[in-house]
Amino acid sequence: MSAVSRGTPARPRARLSPARRFQNRLMGALIALATALVVAPLILIFVYLLREGLGAMNLDFFTKTPAPEGETGGGLLNAITGSLTMLAMASVIGVLVGVAGGIFLAEFPRHPLMPTVRMLSDVLAGIPAIVMGLVAYGLIVLYFGFSGIAGALALGFLMIPIVVRTTEEVLKLVPLAVREAGLSLGLPQWVVILRIVLPAAAGGIVTGVMLALARVAGEAAPLLFTAFGNPNVNLDPTQPMSALPLEIYRGATSAYDENQRLAKAGALLLILIIFATSLLARRASRRR
């Protein structure tokens, strides 16, 4: 290095020794190769699921429940309705607590409880989903049995930290002057927050909620012993419910070809939904 800095480089390219040039090229090539390796699994998975799952995605897939073990035909209607029901219930918990937590962290930063809430929401983000399933089991299933509510509770708990974090960040992007303008008009703080600050940040909050939904829509681990699964279409949240990731898990580990086929089609449907949701969310957040 020092040798280079002493002279005045008239033609810097020519001063590059072959060894250094080779090293530079080699590392560049290795980095490109590593990136290709990182991206490859995604493409391989997607192509595999398209090839294997697309054929099984017929009308029956969306309108029937799985056929009994060993028989052919059937679909995943029970899983689709179960996933939708539980995600709807989970987002009530996730949005209510998550947005409130975000407002609390962003708008009351001097509150004595604020550091605790911030730390614990970070801690919640790190709890493995399966452990959240154990918790929901102990809180609900132990007393009321397997149910969609228990599953939705576990998923809602998993949504909270994601919603808290994104809400807090977008609320902090709303200029302080907006709040001061509202307050200077004599509006109480709650009106300023609910009617001015929240609408200004609504796009970002919706993005956060969508990302959280995309994240928990694929979780099967916390549902194993909360929602438990159900071979029939069930819309009663106090009863066991199925979900797409649960059926994928059961089908993939099943010995029957027919169940495996449904699992692959289910996996294709699930990642299509998740990719669409996260791309939409990201597109929306980038446009602002």
Place this chain on the structure above:
Amino acid sequence: MSEPARRPPAHAPVVRPAPFRLSSGSDRVFQLVILGLASVIVLIFVLSVYQLGRESWPALRASGLRFFTERTWNPVTGTFGAATMILGTLVTSLAALLISVPLAVASALFVAEYAPKWLANPVGYLIELLAAVPSVVYGLWALFVIAPVLARWQTTFFNPELYPERFALFTRCSALWAENQTSLQCLFVPNSAAGRGLALAIIILTVMILPYTASVARDVIRLVPTDQREAMYALGATKWEVISRAILPYARAGILGGVLLALGRALGETLAVAMVIGDSQEVLKSIWGNASTMASVIANQFGDAQEALHRSSVVALGLSLFFLSVVVNFLARLIIARLTPKGIQ
């Protein structure tokens, strides 16, 4: 991933109390409602610890600290020691980390430093989508696509009976241990279970945690000031020299945070691992052999555990996993939040 340094300091949006507050009563009600909802977060944490603690108490009381050192986990005899699962969790997570970190950092460098914009954005998208693929889908793909490949590979390349010369080095290195089946050559003893086992779990975990390290690394690499790069280019450095001596040392702390975040994910990753690791409580001998992790045992056994002590032991695994991942994630966030801005300035 968030970009810590661009975030305003915690106290930025303080709303100063207006001098003429007309309706402080309604404000107080609003604050109470928000506080009440926000404390649900605290409540969830407290309930989780209480719930897991209460349910795992019988197991921890029965086995004491031996729960963590005992190698036997046998529901039939009522012996519950988690040592092999803890080891399984650590081995799979750390091995996956070891493989994924260089790849993740390289892909982050590619996106942030090498790729032109038209390529950087789509590649960044794809890496983020990798994080969005659900665990079960990874598990399904590993079972149906990679496992058969590994199975074929083991019966050909890694078969010590067919190709003893490929194991000659290991055999010589460890001739002393060869008799009690713990020699290094046993590390590659093939497994008949259709490609499932430790190796497959490590492969799939590697793919799953890649995007977490990659996106944090990309964010901190982008935060390295341009001056830093330009100064070195001005000295005549090559691109790789700039990266290895100016960018990576600067971004080191942030990348470490991303690595810990990925470790936290790997420790708690459940279904993909449970589907492919083979679910066996034998001591880890071969990388092709069956094994289990704490999370995979919870997924596989909690539903079937009839006996109180068995069930309680599974929850005790959950409690240990809870604390392990809380500590790792906490460290990760601490490093990302504190060290990165300091290192950058």
